[in-house]
Amino acid sequence: MVSPLKKSITRLIILVAACYLLPVACYAQAPQYVRVAVIQDAPFVRLKIKGKNLNTTVTAYKYGILMGDRAVRSDKLLIKSDGPDGIILGGRLFRGDIQFIKKDERRLLVVNYIDLxxxxxxxxxxxxxxxxxxxxxxxxxxxxxxxxxxxxxxxxxxxxxxxxxxxxxxxxxxxxxxxxxxxxxxxxxxxxxxxxxxxxxxxxxxxxxxxxxxxxxxxxxxxxxxxxxxxxxCRQSPHFNWHSVLSLEEIAEALNKDKYRINNIKEIKILGRDNSGRISDLRVISAQKEFKISAKDLRNILGPNVIKSANFQVQVAGGDAVFEGFGWGxxxxxxxxxxxxxxxxxxxxxxxxxxxxxxxxxxxx
Ligand SMILES: [Zn+2]
Structure with a gap:
């Protein structure tokens, strides 16, 4: 005798297979659906559908995807949501349909197909x-x-x-x-x-x-x-001004983790600004060498929430760089x-x- 849970899984897989065979037909006519990568590189994902009484784990395996102990010999599995309950993934509730994509034997990508x-x-x-x-x-x-x-x-x-x-x-x-x-x-x-x-x-x-x-x-x-x-x-915005102090040592360390090689920074010079007041390039100088870097790269390397914008002044004093800037983003x-x-x-x-x-x-x- 087939248990109600197994029956429910079987029905779901048939539905999944029907749609999986025609993934383009399922969605090509409905461009208002956004495909959101909600989970990436997960070895397994907990899947729950209340109305279907389904509570299982989805994993990748050699020939496809496992849903509990059920094997689906395909690298893609689409779970259609046809009820009002939504689908719960790893404890989070999602509207719309869910697609599991096997990236390799240990990694799943989970995509939420959702109405715009x-x-x-x-x-x-x-x-x-x-x-x-x-x-x-x-x-x-x-x-x-x-x-x-x-x-x-x-x-x-x-x-x-x-x-x-x-x-x-x-x-x-x-x-x-x-x-x-x-x-x-x-x-x-x-x-x-x-x-x-x-x-x-x-x-x-x-x-x-x-x-x-x-x-x-x-x-x-x-x-x-x-x-x-x-x-x-935006003058009254809580983010209109910002202030950050970083030691020259930590700046050198962050730059060296990236492609830049420098130690004992002596100076950071602003080379130019665009019409909006944002810095285009800076020069980072030590006793031995110097190089040019864009403000965009420097922000990314030091952290976009530390150097909150490319519109700033920088002063080097007592082993520190003091940044005073405007705006965030x-x-x-x-x-x-x-x-x-x-x-x-x-x-x-x-x-x-x-x-x-x-x-x-x-x-x-
Ligand atoms: Zn503004």
Whole structure:
């Protein structure tokens, strides 16, 4: 006699196999689904589906994927969610479908196929406080949706469109949803920013410190809406100024861990700034040698939350480097705290977005 659990697994696998055979057909007609890499390089994943009474472990094995003691001879396994309960992975609840992809015998990639609107609901709380003014939350919802659509188009040949961390947007699944952030998503449903008929790479950052950055100086993106604007709204942001002290020794250590070879740093000189006030390059000098480094590289090497922006002064004194700077983040696109204060002053979502992405327009996706 087959146990109810085994029966349930069998039904699920049949469903999975049916969809697995036609992965493109399942989703090619539905580009509004975002593929989020929620777990990467895991040796095993705990999978629970309440409505299906399923609670098991998924692992990779030589010929495919094991779900409990059931073997699926395939490198991809799609679990369709057809009930309201959602799927629980490693204790976290997710909306939408889940795909397990075997990378090798010890590593699984887990991708959440999720409706674009639900995805934006799962990130908005992590990208902006749910206490923020509604017009600012709506602006952030449109920006986050636009950035997701941009990544969906860029990453089509890959196994997933976005990661669930800061390298894309921080996605927390259903646990991250709040009433006001969901409301902001619902009130802007399907709306994205476009430039020349294409989804804009809608970059955003915490605080610009007075002037947003020209994205072409950071990445290979040279378009009118991302050339940088005067902000003037984020002066009261808690991140408008920053201050960091690092010993010259720890700076040398961090540089040596990367590709730069230097000891006994004597001086750090700023070589030039762009129109926004951000530093383009610096020179790091010791008694024996010196080299040029971009502010972007130096920030990444010393830590983007230690050197919070590329707009700073640096003074070397008594074995330390003292950094005094403005803003937090790369500075391209929307200044989130600028948007917050614009909304407080009565600007609408449309006005906020026109200000930070001039020349773009809001379209329905
Ligand atoms: Zn700003």
């Amino acid at each position: 609107e639900d995805y934006v609901k799962g990130i908005l709380y992590n990208e902006a406080s749910h206490y923020w003014p509604m017009e600012a939350l709506k602006a952030q919802a449109i920006v986050s949706r636009t950035y997701a659509v941009y990544q969906m188009r860029q990453n089509r040949p890959r196994d997933y469109d976005v990661t669930a961390d800061i390298y894309s947007q921080v996605y927390g699944g259903r646990a991250s949803e709040r009433y006001r952030t969901n409301k902001a998503v619902d009130e802007t449903r399907g709306k994205i920013l476009a430039y020349q008929d294409r989804a804009l790479p809608a970059y955003f950052h915490a605080t610009c410190g007075g002037h947003t950055e020209d994205a072409s100086l950071l990445w290979n993106i040279n378009i009118a809406p991302l050339k940088g604007v005067v902000c003037g709204f 790369h500075g391209a696109g929307l200044c989130q705290w600028g948007a917050y204060f614009m909304a407080k002053q009565g600007y609408t979502t449309g006005e906020i977005l026109k200000h930070y992405y001039p020349g773009s327009d809001i379209r329905t996706f």
